Amino acid sequence: MRHEEVRARLxxxxxxxxxxxxxxxxxxxxxxxxxxxxxxxALAELLTEAGRLPRELVPPKDLWxxxxxxxxxxxxxxxxxxxxxxxxAAVLVATITTVTVVRMTRPTGPTGAGPSxxxxxxxxxxTESEYRAAVSELRExxxxxxxxxxxxxxNRVNRSLRVVDxxxxxxxxxxxxxxxxxxxxxxxxAAYQKKLEVLRQATDLAAET
Amino acid sequence: xxxxxxxCMAIVLGAAPAWxxxxxxxxxxxxxxxxxxxxxxxxxxxxxxxxxxxxAITGGLGEAVEQLEFSTDERATRIRVLLKREYRAxxxxxxxxxxxxxxxxxVAVRTGTGPITVSDVWGAVDLESADGEIxxxxxxxxxxxxxxxGAVDIQGMSxxxxxxxxxxxxxxxxxxxxxxxxTVSGDVRLSGRNLWEGEVxTVSGDxxxxxxxxxxxxxxxxxxSGSVDVRLPSSMGADIDVVTYSGSITNELQPDAKPVRTAxxxxxxxxxxxxxxxxRLAIRTFKGAVRLLKAETGAASGGSRRxxx
Numbered sequence: 096m097r098h099e100e101v102r103a104r105l106x107x108x109x110x111x112x113x114x115x116x117x118x119x120x121x122x123x124x125x126x127x128x129x130x131x132x133x134x135x136x137a138l139a140e141l142l143t144e145a146g147r148l149p150r151e152l153v154p155p156k157d158l159w160x161x162x163x164x165x166x167x168x169x170x171x172x173x174x175x176x177x178x179x180x181x182x183x184a185a186v187l188v189a190t191i192t193t194v195t196v197v198r199m200t201r202p203t204g205p206t207g208a209g210p211s212x213x214x215x216x217x218x219x220x221x222t223e224s225e226y227r228a229a230v231s232e233l234r235e236x237x238x239x240x241x242x243x244x245x246x247x248x249x250n251r252v253n254r255s256l257r258v259v260d261x262x263x264x265x266x267x268x269x270x271x272x273x274x275x276x277x278x279x280x281x282x283x284x285a286a287y288q289k290k291l292e293v294l295r296q297a298t299d300l301a302a303e304t
Numbered sequence: 305x306x307x308x309x310x311x312c313m314a315i316v317l318g319a320a321p322a323w324x325x326x327x328x329x330x331x332x333x334x335x336x337x338x339x340x341x342x343x344x345x346x347x348x349x350x351x352x353x354x355x356x357x358x359x360a361i362t363g364g365l366g367e368a369v370e371q372l373e374f375s376t377d378e379r380a381t382r383i384r385v386l387l388k389r390e391y392r393a394x395x396x397x398x399x400x401x402x403x404x405x406x407x408x409x410x411v412a413v414r415t416g417t418g419p420i421t422v423s424d425v426w427g428a429v430d431l432e433s434a435d436g437e438i439x440x441x442x443x444x445x446x447x448x449x450x451x452x453x454g455a456v457d458i459q460g461m462s463x464x465x466x467x468x469x470x471x472x473x474x475x476x477x478x479x480x481x482x483x484x485x486x487t488v489s490g491d492v493r494l495s496g497r498n499l500w501e502g503e504v505x506t507v508s509g510d511x512x513x514x515x516x517x518x519x520x521x522x523x524x525x526x527x528x529s530g531s532v533d534v535r536l537p538s539s540m541g542a543d544i545d546v547v548t549y550s551g552s553i554t555n556e557l558q559p560d561a562k563p564v565r566t567a568x569x570x571x572x573x574x575x576x577x578x579x580x581x582x583x584r585l586a587i588r589t590f591k592g593a594v595r596l597l598k599a600e601t602g603a604a605s606g607g608s609r610r611x612x613x
Contacts, residue, residue, distance in 0.1 A: 244434065245417060245434060245435065248435050251435070251452055251471050252452060254489075258507055258508050262508065262590070266549075269549055269569070269590070272569060278588060279549060279571075282526070282590050293488060297452065300434050303414060
């Protein structure tokens with residue numbers, strides 16, 4: 096099984112809704128693939144967190160008669176298997192890039208507004224280099240499947256990437272003038288993160304198509 | 305035990321007008337809180353909860369459809385509109401389906417170009433569209449919604465909402481609990497009460513927040529060039545931290561608190577507390593304007609923009 100196929104079915108796997116054959120295939124892949132194993136573990140962890148969310152709803156009574164009916168019912172705890180598959184999907188989406196990005200979003204050096212230093216400068220450069228490598232990988236993945244996207248979707252994705260790129264260039268220029276500005280670094284990280292999200296979303300959609 | 309019904313659609317091309325749809329009217333028993341997974345690459349999907357342990361599909365299938373797969377077992381129902389290969393990733397007349405599901409179901413829907421509408425579903429909902437709008441109304445336990453080009457509009461009181469669009473807008477009304485909202489160029493409008501935690505981010509889109517937070521929560525607003533309007537009740541305790549590289553800051557919440565330059569460059573920072581502090585709010589922009597405004601009475605849950613410059 097390919098990585099993409101396994102990742103696309105992790106929610107079903109954890110939801111125990113796969114056939115024995117598919118389940119065995121995924122387990123076989125997970126035994127061999129550390130990256131997919133890490134994604135499965137992260138997904139399982141988020142499902143557990145989602146399961147701990149408070150269940151109570153306290154809406155204004157005048158707005159939601161349907162909720163009122165629900166509130167009158169005895170509250171019950173959802174069985175584990177019904178913990179939101181949406182949470183699973185959310186984590187799946189996040190974890191596709193998390194493995195790459197987690198290291199990059201960690202503070203990698205002094206983030207105070209103190210004087211610029213060579214260590215801090217190198218830290219951001221290293222972080223940015225990793226972002227660029229991740230972007231490059233995702234661009235490659237998208238170019239492999241991008242023709243499966245509808246033309247208008249492709250155009251929207253490309254236009255949005257240009258918007259993000261323009262923002263990144265502006266902030267890079269500002270950071271060159273004010274090196275080690277922690278707020279700028281944070282905003283730049285966010286912009287790179289957004290670019291990764293757009294690329295990944297487009298790649299996922301194309302793969303699903 | 306799984307029961308599967310596959311309806312093969314032997315439609316001869318050219319035998320009907322391009323906009324013609326073949327009617328569908330099928331139903332199957334389903335668990336009252338099972339999972340419903342729907343895939344439709346071309347056309348609209350409307351999912352509505354009802355008080356029956358039955359999944360019912362009505363509507364019409366477009367000419368490009370190879371088959372409608374509708375299967376159910378004791379845990380899950382799967383509905384897939386499969387297109388003929390030659391039509392994939394091409395504009396085709398869509399299949400518009402209305403699907404009734406047991407109200408407590410968990411619902412996952414994927415569409416290509418068509419909109420997704422979900423209402424009156426109490427389980428988790430997980431919605432994704434390439435270019436279609438996404439609308440959710442009611443009180444799903446959890447909402448996850450994302451679109452590339454379509455707007456996302458969520459109106460309800462879910463405890464956990466993650467909504468994103470690449471170029472469309474994101475609107476979340478009556479939010480409560482944890483919220484994440486993200487766009488590149490679309491605007492984000494968020495209103496609600498008793499929010500615990502979350503983050504809103506855009507690249508060039510504007511952000512408008514109107515609401516209140518639970519004490520002790522934390523929330524961030526982040527944009528490159530969009531503006532950020534945050535409207536809070538003056539009685540709500542909050543510790544507010546604003547940093548903008550070159551944007552302006554307007555502070556009506558506590559006019560005495562003035563932004564200060566904290567570095568050699570144009571970066572400005574404003575840190576202050578209102579009503580004794582409590583919720584931590586962080587606002588970051590590169591060049592977008594930040595406006596901190598007082599909420600009008602009763603505006604928090606309605607998302608009113610009155611008075612916002």
